[in-house]
Amino acid sequence: MMKSAEPVLSVEGLSLSYDTPHGELLALRDVSLTIGRGEIVGLVGESGSGKSSLMQAILQLMPGAARVTSGRILFEGQDLVALGPDGMAELLGDRISVVFQDPMTALNPVLTIARQMIDIQHRRKESRAAKRQRAIEMLRRVRIPDVESKIDRYPHEFSGGMRQRIAIAMALMAEPALLVADEPTTALDATLEIATINLLRELQQEIGCAILFITHHLGVVAELCDRIDIMYAGELVESGPVGPVFADPRHPYTQLLFACDPAQIVETTRHLPAIGGGLPDLIDLPEGCVFAPRCPRADDVCRMQRPADHSAASSDLVRCHYPQAPRLEILP
Amino acid sequence: MLAYVAKRVTLAIIVIFTVIAAMFVMMHAVPGDPVRSALGPRASEAMIEAYRIKLGFDLPIWEQLLRYYGAILRGDLGQDVISGTPVLRVILSQLPDTLMLIAGAMSVAVIPGIYLGVVAASRRGGAFDRVSSVLAVSVMAVPSFVIAIYLLLIFSISLGWFPAIGAGEGVAGKLQRLVLPSIALGLAWIGYLSRILRASMLEVMAENHVRTARAFGISRRKIMHDYVLRIAILPTITVLGMGIGQMISGAVFAEIVFGRPGVGKLVYDAIANRNYPIVTGTVLVTTTFFVLIGLIADLLIAFLDPRVRNVITR
Numbered sequence: 001m002m003k004s005a006e007p008v009l010s011v012e013g014l015s016l017s018y019d020t021p022h023g024e025l026l027a028l029r030d031v032s033l034t035i036g037r038g039e040i041v042g043l044v045g046e047s048g049s050g051k052s053s054l055m056q057a058i059l060q061l062m063p064g065a066a067r068v069t070s071g072r073i074l075f076e077g078q079d080l081v082a083l084g085p086d087g088m089a090e091l092l093g094d095r096i097s098v099v100f101q102d103p104m105t106a107l108n109p110v111l112t113i114a115r116q117m118i119d120i121q122h123r124r125k126e127s128r129a130a131k132r133q134r135a136i137e138m139l140r141r142v143r144i145p146d147v148e149s150k151i152d153r154y155p156h157e158f159s160g161g162m163r164q165r166i167a168i169a170m171a172l173m174a175e176p177a178l179l180v181a182d183e184p185t186t187a188l189d190a191t192l193e194i195a196t197i198n199l200l201r202e203l204q205q206e207i208g209c210a211i212l213f214i215t216h217h218l219g220v221v222a223e224l225c226d227r228i229d230i231m232y233a234g235e236l237v238e239s240g241p242v243g244p245v246f247a248d249p250r251h252p253y254t255q256l257l258f259a260c261d262p263a264q265i266v267e268t269t270r271h272l273p274a275i276g277g278g279l280p281d282l283i284d285l286p287e288g289c290v291f292a293p294r295c296p297r298a299d300d301v302c303r304m305q306r307p308a309d310h311s312a313a314s315s316d317l318v319r320c321h322y323p324q325a326p327r328l329e330i331l332p
Numbered sequence: 333m334l335a336y337v338a339k340r341v342t343l344a345i346i347v348i349f350t351v352i353a354a355m356f357v358m359m360h361a362v363p364g365d366p367v368r369s370a371l372g373p374r375a376s377e378a379m380i381e382a383y384r385i386k387l388g389f390d391l392p393i394w395e396q397l398l399r400y401y402g403a404i405l406r407g408d409l410g411q412d413v414i415s416g417t418p419v420l421r422v423i424l425s426q427l428p429d430t431l432m433l434i435a436g437a438m439s440v441a442v443i444p445g446i447y448l449g450v451v452a453a454s455r456r457g458g459a460f461d462r463v464s465s466v467l468a469v470s471v472m473a474v475p476s477f478v479i480a481i482y483l484l485l486i487f488s489i490s491l492g493w494f495p496a497i498g499a500g501e502g503v504a505g506k507l508q509r510l511v512l513p514s515i516a517l518g519l520a521w522i523g524y525l526s527r528i529l530r531a532s533m534l535e536v537m538a539e540n541h542v543r544t545a546r547a548f549g550i551s552r553r554k555i556m557h558d559y560v561l562r563i564a565i566l567p568t569i570t571v572l573g574m575g576i577g578q579m580i581s582g583a584v585f586a587e588i589v590f591g592r593p594g595v596g597k598l599v600y601d602a603i604a605n606r607n608y609p610i611v612t613g614t615v616l617v618t619t620t621f622f623v624l625i626g627l628i629a630d631l632l633i634a635f636l637d638p639r640v641r642n643v644i645t646r
Contacts, residue, residue: 093548105540
């Protein structure tokens with residue numbers, strides 16, 4: 001794996017809010033995240049944690065009501081927030097690519113695979129035949145059987161797993177520096193998920209691109225990723241290398257999240273563990289730490305003051321007042 | 333695909349024959365005697381009786397219907413009660429003027445309708461979208477005959493740009509006299525088409541595959557044209573097909589207001605004279621036309637949408 005000093009992507013103190021009829025919804029607050037060259041970073045969090053907002057901000061495909069209020073998103077040293085739609089359109093599908101969540105709806109239903117794969121090569125000044133040939137080769141690399149005859153078919157003629165492989169082929173065809181994968185395996189069944197993960201890793205090693213892998217499946221992160229970033233209610237609460245963070249998570253939320261992973265449960269149980277309470281209202285945030293209302297260890301300091309980002313033994317970043325505190329006693 | 337076409341054609345024939353039966357019964361329920369109105373007040377009872385038998389009006393209604401079906405299959409739609417000319421020939425002589433009017437109305441409607449729909453959807457919520465929405469609703473709300481009368485008052489009578497009535501002679505004359513009726517008939521359809529297309533465009537623009545196309549840096553223009561419009565146009569084709577079919581009867585008012593010959597004018601006069609064969613013949617021709625256009629629209633959609641095409645081929 002190639003790694004160099006300058007990261008591919010560096011999100012610095014990013015805050016993003018949505019204008020809603022009820023007030024300003026603070027979807028991301030002071031989020032910092034770094035992806036090194038050729039690195040695979042897993043971004044984890046429950047629904048509503050801000051994963052999707054962060055992804056949309058990185059791709060600059062935000063809904064109209066969204067506004068970046070502070071911070072920068074540096075891609076190879078270039079600030080994407082200041083870039084504007086035309087500059088961003090130059091990068092998308094070339095230096096930055098995406099694989100979306102639902103393979104059944106991510107492809108255009110009335111255009112053939114060939115047509116769509118030729119269209120995305122719009123930057124190349126080549127004949128259609130050359131573009132078609134490149135598409136055929138890329139589909140072979142993702143192991144679509146019998147490519148020459150299948151390439152002129154429509155998306156609905158392929159299975160979900162095949163469609164997701166086609167989407168991966170499309171995303172990697174330009175050999176991007178960064179691939180954003182938005183829950184690419186969530187819609188697939190378990191065996192297809194493993195096959196897709198293996199394929200993604202194999203292609204990543206050949207191409208050498210970095211991957212931001214968004215998921216809520218911790219097992220996939222442990223298997224595939226170099227680093228893990230955990231989000232909660234619009235903040236990045238913990239970040240670090242996969243091995244150490246899984247061995248010794250420092251943020252109480254991370255500890256509880258890991259304890260709730262069904263894969264971690266050893267004994268037969270009638271009750272799946274869960275974290276009590278719910279996400280805070282992002283329009284009217286609690287005064288102190290955003291996790292304090294659900295945190296078993298919260299004290300007056302937690303409820304009154306926003307925590308700063310600390311580094312701890314295993315994690316590079318822990319947004320908690322007590323990063324060195326002993327692990328929580330989590331009862332099943 | 334062939335099985336699908338065969339199925340649709342069979343269905344179309346059933347529809348046509350059902351419509352004929354319904355119309356036949358309704359025509360006979362209308363008070364008034366077609367034989368008396370054909371022969372005039374001074375005809376003797378014997379003459380009336382003889383003519384009634386000659387036309388088959390003495391038979392029970394179901395037998396008349398069966399005979400009529402048989403005649404249709406031979407291409408015989410009966411004779412004009414008043415002039416004695418074969419009905420088919422009378423209708424065919426009037427049909428080109430009506431078809432020209434429909435083609436004119438559609439040329440007025442289709443291009444502006446599609447343009448307005450696409451631009452309004454691309455600039456949703458903008459000034460263009462709002463203004464075009466108001467205009468679309470206005471042209472749909474005003475009855476076509478009111479538009480026709482105002483067009484006549486302004487462009488024929490005040491400005492004298494277009495002749496007020498008639499079908500005209502020669503290509504230039506015919507085209508000149510086609511302008512105002514086409515606008516009168518087509519204007520509301522600019523509204524319908526643009527509204528339907530706008531809604532359908534917005535729906536498609538929210539689909540995931542459009543986000544995928546954007547994430548590959550494909551230009552907005554190309555996305556709108558190749559990725560969105562291609563799908564959004566499908567429901568519009570169905571509506572357009574029904575619109576064209578409906579226009580053949582909708583043409584009545586335009587033909588009367590503008591004093592044009594045509595199928596609408598023909599059936600209007602025939603009803604007034606209780607000229608049954610003309611009325612039934614016209615309804616038969618317009619129904620066939622309506623069903624045929626619907627069939628073409630469905631086949632066009634099947635051709636344009638691979639998802640439908642596949643279901644059919646299976």
